[in-house]
Amino acid sequence: MARDERITLAHGNGGRLMHALVDRLAAHFSNEILDERADAAEVRIGGERLAFTTDSYVVDPLFFPGGDIGSLAVLGTVNDLAMKGAQPLFLSLGLICEEGLPVRVLDRVARSIQKAARRAGVSIVTGDLKVVEKGAAHKLFVNTSGIGVIRYFNRLGVRARPGDAILVNGGIAEHGMAIFKARHEMGFMADIKSDVAPLNGVVGRCLAASKRIRFLRDVTRGGLATTLNEIARVSRAGIEVREEDIPVRPAVRKMCDVLGFDPLYISCEGRFVCCVDGKDTAKVKRAMGPQARLIGRVVGGHRGAVHLFTRVGAGRLLPMLEQDQLPRIC
Amino acid sequence: MNRDPIRLMEVCGTHTMAIARAGIKKILPPGIALLSGPGCPVCVTSGHDIDRAAAVGRQKGVILTTFGDMMRVPGSRGSLQDLKREGRDIRIVYSCLDALEIARRTPRRDVVFMGVGFETTAPTVAATVLEARKKGIRNFSVLPHFKLIFPALEALLLSEAVRIDGFICPGHVSVITGSRPYEKIVRRFKRPCVITGFEPSDILKGIGTLVRALRTRRPRVVIEYTRAVRPAGNIKARQLLNTVFEPATAQWRGLGVIKKSGLAFRRAFRDFDALRRWPVRVAAGKEPAGCLCGDVLRGVKTPADCRLFGKKCTPEHPVGPCMVSSEGTCAAFYHYGQ
Numbered sequence: 001m002a003r004d005e006r007i008t009l010a011h012g013n014g015g016r017l018m019h020a021l022v023d024r025l026a027a028h029f030s031n032e033i034l035d036e037r038a039d040a041a042e043v044r045i046g047g048e049r050l051a052f053t054t055d056s057y058v059v060d061p062l063f064f065p066g067g068d069i070g071s072l073a074v075l076g077t078v079n080d081l082a083m084k085g086a087q088p089l090f091l092s093l094g095l096i097c098e099e100g101l102p103v104r105v106l107d108r109v110a111r112s113i114q115k116a117a118r119r120a121g122v123s124i125v126t127g128d129l130k131v132v133e134k135g136a137a138h139k140l141f142v143n144t145s146g147i148g149v150i151r152y153f154n155r156l157g158v159r160a161r162p163g164d165a166i167l168v169n170g171g172i173a174e175h176g177m178a179i180f181k182a183r184h185e186m187g188f189m190a191d192i193k194s195d196v197a198p199l200n201g202v203v204g205r206c207l208a209a210s211k212r213i214r215f216l217r218d219v220t221r222g223g224l225a226t227t228l229n230e231i232a233r234v235s236r237a238g239i240e241v242r243e244e245d246i247p248v249r250p251a252v253r254k255m256c257d258v259l260g261f262d263p264l265y266i267s268c269e270g271r272f273v274c275c276v277d278g279k280d281t282a283k284v285k286r287a288m289g290p291q292a293r294l295i296g297r298v299v300g301g302h303r304g305a306v307h308l309f310t311r312v313g314a315g316r317l318l319p320m321l322e323q324d325q326l327p328r329i330c
Numbered sequence: 331m332n333r334d335p336i337r338l339m340e341v342c343g344t345h346t347m348a349i350a351r352a353g354i355k356k357i358l359p360p361g362i363a364l365l366s367g368p369g370c371p372v373c374v375t376s377g378h379d380i381d382r383a384a385a386v387g388r389q390k391g392v393i394l395t396t397f398g399d400m401m402r403v404p405g406s407r408g409s410l411q412d413l414k415r416e417g418r419d420i421r422i423v424y425s426c427l428d429a430l431e432i433a434r435r436t437p438r439r440d441v442v443f444m445g446v447g448f449e450t451t452a453p454t455v456a457a458t459v460l461e462a463r464k465k466g467i468r469n470f471s472v473l474p475h476f477k478l479i480f481p482a483l484e485a486l487l488l489s490e491a492v493r494i495d496g497f498i499c500p501g502h503v504s505v506i507t508g509s510r511p512y513e514k515i516v517r518r519f520k521r522p523c524v525i526t527g528f529e530p531s532d533i534l535k536g537i538g539t540l541v542r543a544l545r546t547r548r549p550r551v552v553i554e555y556t557r558a559v560r561p562a563g564n565i566k567a568r569q570l571l572n573t574v575f576e577p578a579t580a581q582w583r584g585l586g587v588i589k590k591s592g593l594a595f596r597r598a599f600r601d602f603d604a605l606r607r608w609p610v611r612v613a614a615g616k617e618p619a620g621c622l623c624g625d626v627l628r629g630v631k632t633p634a635d636c637r638l639f640g641k642k643c644t645p646e647h648p649v650g651p652c653m654v655s656s657e658g659t660c661a662a663f664y665h666y667g668q
Contacts, residue, residue, distance in 0.1 A: 312530045314353025326398035
């Protein structure tokens, strides 16, 4: 990165540029816990193992089919804790409002926050509110930090291993397409809703079902392709997935086709990838719910990279997201 | 079997992307080669046209609107994105109607839409212009940098720069044009044409159809994309197009100036021509040194032949448009590896 380089939106899209920037910043603070680069940090206080994480939410529009910035802010943080095998307990809530924001919008978001917190079994125990001048923020930004107790610390590894099965718990790309639909008022695309949902329950069931779960990661920005690359990178192993096994709901696939998007790079908010010892595949798949699919395996070859076998049987690299996808022109 | 490979051109950028995404080249027998053609709207827009758009974008009070991919294509004095960083009001829109809506909401500013695209996109712009006239929105105009694909294909065949045995024709363009314009190519150049969809199975079927036509030496037009394309095309869309625009000479990146390969406003709609409102003049632009986009667009070279590819030219720092566009051949090669 050159000295005079500026931040672009691609530095925040969850893809390769963002990873490079995060690496650069994290180098300043390097320590054992941070360097693990998990969704949540694992910290020990006294005899207790805790998971701790933070996330900021700047989604536009604030309300979209299936959710809003409030439910997202609670459940996004809850899910990061869940990926550590933790039971999420307490959340902080920071609100940055733009001057001029109607108070009733804030009320509506607060109600949604409470509803989501109840659904996930967490409490908002501290908070902060700031107001900035018109134009200094866009409507409403939300930050949440969360803390939870790690229940299954001895059951969750930090790396996927060759032979592991790779499972995903449902159709991908639903959140990203719901946001796109709301942002561009594409009313003709019915039946597409954000998948935003708490994952702590389902993760608990998976961990109870198998002692051989190696790695969990929720699929967020950058989509499934990016998550799989992160797992391959952290685990220093290769991943092979089959395109036809990756679940994409028909309405979502159609909308992606119309716009020229690759669903593998579109975000989710209620999906996670589980790497489990091949022997326990069936048990964990059952625990993950009826929409869960086995999409591929961890392999010894092509370390750090993801290979996709396409519908027509050709194999190719599945890279991380580079630039955000734009709708095609014709 | 010691024949030259059959060389088929997929004209459309969306096909190029779909072929790369599905890895189709990897499973084709060695006797069939696929070449990418000039069907990426962003890629074929000349540097000169980008410079001209930038000059309009610098005019006082102008809001320049364009499709997202167009923002990052380098012109001779930087890209539209650079212009935006300078503080000019350049906005990404997803359709021409979005630009008209901006014009309606900001009556004191002049909203210019940079129109690129082929027969598929131009009718929607024509419809928007008619809407603007109906609603009396005067602060809206269009830079008509549209392209027509058939004159380009003929120019490509006439230039004989590259041997093309058959065409995988653009599915979306054909929805509008129907299959008749291809009959001319078949009659004049004896090349088979197949109109096909964008699923891997559509593309494979199309390739099969072309190979059979070549083997039996019976070139003709076949519509395999029957779920979307009719022989007559979309008559209503073409009527809209012809109401507002007429064919005009256009400059293509890689192919140069081709007669009747672009669109200009008809006399009755000249009020909407941004180039009449702002008759800006820019020097003839030079292509970036070492960039092979022009040759890639004609199928003469592949991205692998380019010394900049993957080194100086990446999606993060594109030198040429084929690396920028989501329909560009270089971007397809870069993302999906060939």
